[in-house]
Amino acid sequence: MSSASIKSMRVILAFSAIASAVGGETMTIDLTRPEARQRVYHFGENDILVLGYPVYGGRIPAILREVFQNLKGAETPAILAAVYGNRAYEDALVEGQDTLTENGFVVTAAGAFIGEHSYTEKVGTGRPDVEDLHAAADFGKQIAAKLNKDGPVPITVKGNRPYKDAMGPMPFRPVTTDACDNCGRCAEKCPVGIISKQDAKIVGNGCILCAACVKG
Ligand SMILES: Cc1cc2nc3c(=O)[nH]c(=O)nc-3n(C[C@H](O)[C@H](O)[C@H](O)COP(=O)(O)O)c2cc1C
CATH class of the missing domain: 3.30.70.20 (Alpha-Beta Plaits)
Known part of the structure; x- marks a missing residue:
């Protein structure tokens, strides 16, 4: 399991109830700091990648794009959890799916979750709340059940191609x-x-x- 984020970690931890539901060992990689982002991470077909990341301008944040490229799968099931500040997540999931698919993952589930907005209290106030965290945990359990039953099946993710322009x-x-x-x-x-x-x-x-x- 891997998380590319900071405060959105609370949502990811709730979401990652999936780890206990699927079984097996859990490894958490915090990709927040530059040193961690420069490493290359390899995953096998028996691993499951749960990748949490924040949404910036409806896209994957620029500093995380190199991280997505540094994740290497081998038909590895991947689950995306994009955390956004209650404005919109736009193309962040579809971009995540495309990048991971190119790198050998099968994106099997994806969710967008509301968290605290980084720099404004005008949106996302009080989020994530208890209901958000329950919803994330429930979603994790549903995905675990689906994975146990059907194995890694690719999904269609909401978003546009081409993606909206990235923030400068x-x-x-x-x-x-x-x-x-x-x-x-x-x-x-x-x-x-x-x-x-x-x-x-x-x-x-x-x-x-x-x-x-x-x-x-
Ligand atoms: C530069 C920047 C751009 C952002 N763009 C969006 C956005 O497009 N939509 C949205 O809902 N939230 C947006 N947010 C809010 C973050 O997605 C949200 O606060 C997220 O929980 C941040 O996670 P973190 O604290 O783990 O970095 C943005 C935040 C920053 C700093």
Whole structure:
């Protein structure tokens, strides 16, 4: 099992009730940090990949596209869980399906789940709530039953081809206040590794607006 995400992890963990329902060992790979994203991961036909990832601009976030390319299957069943902030998930599932299929996976199930929006409270407020988490867990169980009964059967996923245009680079970056005591937590959490561990005031280019640095 693998997850490409940060706070959406709560939804993924609920969803991954599938692991216990299918049986076997579970391995969790957190692909949030740059070091983890650069590795290549190989899966066999007896593995099941549960891939959780956030939706950015209705697509797979640009920084995760390399990750999708680094996942190598061998007729491996794959289950997609795209987590979005209650605006829309548009082509994020279909793009996930296409990329994984090219890389040797059989996308057998896919779901889009509402989570907390990274940078606004205008949508996704209070989500995921208890019902969302139950729905994710139930979905996981249904998929496990389907897999146990029919094996990996490809599905049709909602979305458009060609996909909508991807978001371009964003001009944002986090700033510190006088209250900053340089504890280094924000640097540790940053998925793009642009905050200096020595001095949080020093921030490079490439902020993705995920807000992991401020939300912790
Ligand atoms: C740059 C950016 C673009 C986003 N685009 C969308 C979007 O198109 N639709 C949507 O519903 N949510 C969108 N979101 C919200 C995230 O999909 C949502 O907050 C998700 O739960 C983030 O997961 P994470 O906290 O694990 O990164 C976007 C967030 C960011 C930072």
